[in-house]
Amino acid sequence: MRYYSTRGEAEKMKAAQAILKGLAPDGGLFVPADRLKPYATNNLPEGSYQDLAKTVLKPFLADFSDADLESTIHNAYNIHTFDHQTVTPLIKLSDQLHILELWHGPTCAFKDIALQILPHFINTALAKNNKNNEVVILTATSGDTGKSALEGFRDVPGIRIIVYFPEKGVSEIQKLQMITQEGRNVGVCAVKGNFDDTQKRVKQIFNDQELAAQLQEAGYSLSSANSINWGRLLPQIIYYFAAYQELIRQNSLQPGQKVNFVVPTGNFGNILAGYYARQLGLPVNRLICAANRNNVLSDFINSGIYDSRRQFYNSLSPSMDILVSSNLERLLFEITGHDAKRISVWMKQLTEAGQYQVDHATLEKLTELFWSDYADDDETLTTIADTYQDFNYLLDPHTAVGKNVLDKYLGQGKEQCPSVILSTASPFKFPSSTIRALFNSERFNGVTELEMIKIMGRETGIPVPHNLATLDQMPIRHQKVIKPKEMYSHLLQTLAVK
Numbered sequence: 001m002r003y004y005s006t007r008g009e010a011e012k013m014k015a016a017q018a019i020l021k022g023l024a025p026d027g028g029l030f031v032p033a034d035r036l037k038p039y040a041t042n043n044l045p046e047g048s049y050q051d052l053a054k055t056v057l058k059p060f061l062a063d064f065s066d067a068d069l070e071s072t073i074h075n076a077y078n079i080h081t082f083d084h085q086t087v088t089p090l091i092k093l094s095d096q097l098h099i100l101e102l103w104h105g106p107t108c109a110f111k112d113i114a115l116q117i118l119p120h121f122i123n124t125a126l127a128k129n130n131k132n133n134e135v136v137i138l139t140a141t142s143g144d145t146g147k148s149a150l151e152g153f154r155d156v157p158g159i160r161i162i163v164y165f166p167e168k169g170v171s172e173i174q175k176l177q178m179i180t181q182e183g184r185n186v187g188v189c190a191v192k193g194n195f196d197d198t199q200k201r202v203k204q205i206f207n208d209q210e211l212a213a214q215l216q217e218a219g220y221s222l223s224s225a226n227s228i229n230w231g232r233l234l235p236q237i238i239y240y241f242a243a244y245q246e247l248i249r250q251n252s253l254q255p256g257q258k259v260n261f262v263v264p265t266g267n268f269g270n271i272l273a274g275y276y277a278r279q280l281g282l283p284v285n286r287l288i289c290a291a292n293r294n295n296v297l298s299d300f301i302n303s304g305i306y307d308s309r310r311q312f313y314n315s316l317s318p319s320m321d322i323l324v325s326s327n328l329e330r331l332l333f334e335i336t337g338h339d340a341k342r343i344s345v346w347m348k349q350l351t352e353a354g355q356y357q358v359d360h361a362t363l364e365k366l367t368e369l370f371w372s373d374y375a376d377d378d379e380t381l382t383t384i385a386d387t388y389q390d391f392n393y394l395l396d397p398h399t400a401v402g403k404n405v406l407d408k409y410l411g412q413g414k415e416q417c418p419s420v421i422l423s424t425a426s427p428f429k430f431p432s433s434t435i436r437a438l439f440n441s442e443r444f445n446g447v448t449e450l451e452m453i454k455i456m457g458r459e460t461g462i463p464v465p466h467n468l469a470t471l472d473q474m475p476i477r478h479q480k481v482i483k484p485k486e487m488y489s490h491l492l493q494t495l496a497v498k
């Protein structure tokens, strides 16, 4: 498989190059250039998640040898990285309702699935391209991504990772997760101000040609672990197939029968992987795109108008608080039959005017497969409480948005088939929302998030994930707090460049 850009100006590349570059030189995103060949769905390997991963990844990574593939998969998905043997367990709530838990990795959120394997893709790609430079992954984070990237890249040879986070802009747990990070090649630093201040400075560093030359000279090249990298999207296709196989194994489904997948969506990466799974032969009925109050995506899917010019809300599902969903560009490219010209026009309108409208035929294609609605914070909390009462199952606020939107979909009397909700975080990762939903929240005034986790575990009887339960015993390793303008000198100092 080779890759080219959604904007049509970049030449075709092998997977290793596309993964190393991340973003295409014309500003577009890398997508498969050759026809996708559906897998024979009844013929997928019966064995482990790792066996399935090999089958799914192989055609997409044609320039990786079998040994490369096996070692990347083994390094990413093993008993030390994921606390469940099947990596992504499927929980049955009823015959028609299943939860795919994507949060059994080191940071208890779904980004681990991609970020545990991406560093090994990069490491393998570096070897293939005879790059001797050390790669420096630079990330500004407002929460989940930073910790997940740190865990993925720690101690991977040939790579360093430096994460900047806003001192007051992340939750108590997210901050603790980052400042206790272990690893010989990691840097973590708090920055005064809000997320925008940090991110602006990181973007400036990436665009600084003089700095790039200086780093090059010293043997470093900068890169990002951004969610638009094809190497982050690709591993997400695997669990859609894993869920389907598990449904058949549990006798909840006959081979060939269709299912709905419900996806709590932000940057459109997770749900786009579901689209590719369907193109690869998976019997999908609907992909249900669940948004929170920042409902730019549900408006788009229902009207064909993408309008980012609106108020931004901080919701209880912060990882979905996004107004520009980058990966949507890939979907539009696919459903317009790879029409790079049209995509370039729309993306230009989005940058310049903050909005674009797709044509009628494109909207029709979109709504054949996708359905979308949103849930506000009150609905999110009610859904957590109701689901706990009805099924004795505890949802985190992101997954609760998914459940609420599925109920709205089913309420329309649509055709009935089993549904799988993709659960994107452990409820213990967002304890204050969960506690607000379940208990009289005044009881918890002044209680720290770490204490809340313990109380939640005690009162629900649900085991607290090990990595969160032991967070308060981890020594603090990264205490530095700097001003945004000090980020340049901090970077150079960390890399010992003068």
Ligand SMILES: *Cc1c(COP(=O)(O)O)cnc(C)c1O
Pocket: 109, 110, 111, 144, 227, 264, 265, 266, 267, 268, 269, 270, 271, 319, 320, 398, 424, 425
């Ligand atoms: C990142 C994230 C999402 C959104 O996923 P996208 O691929 O960006 O759509 C949803 N829930 C959680 C917990 C996340 O961390």
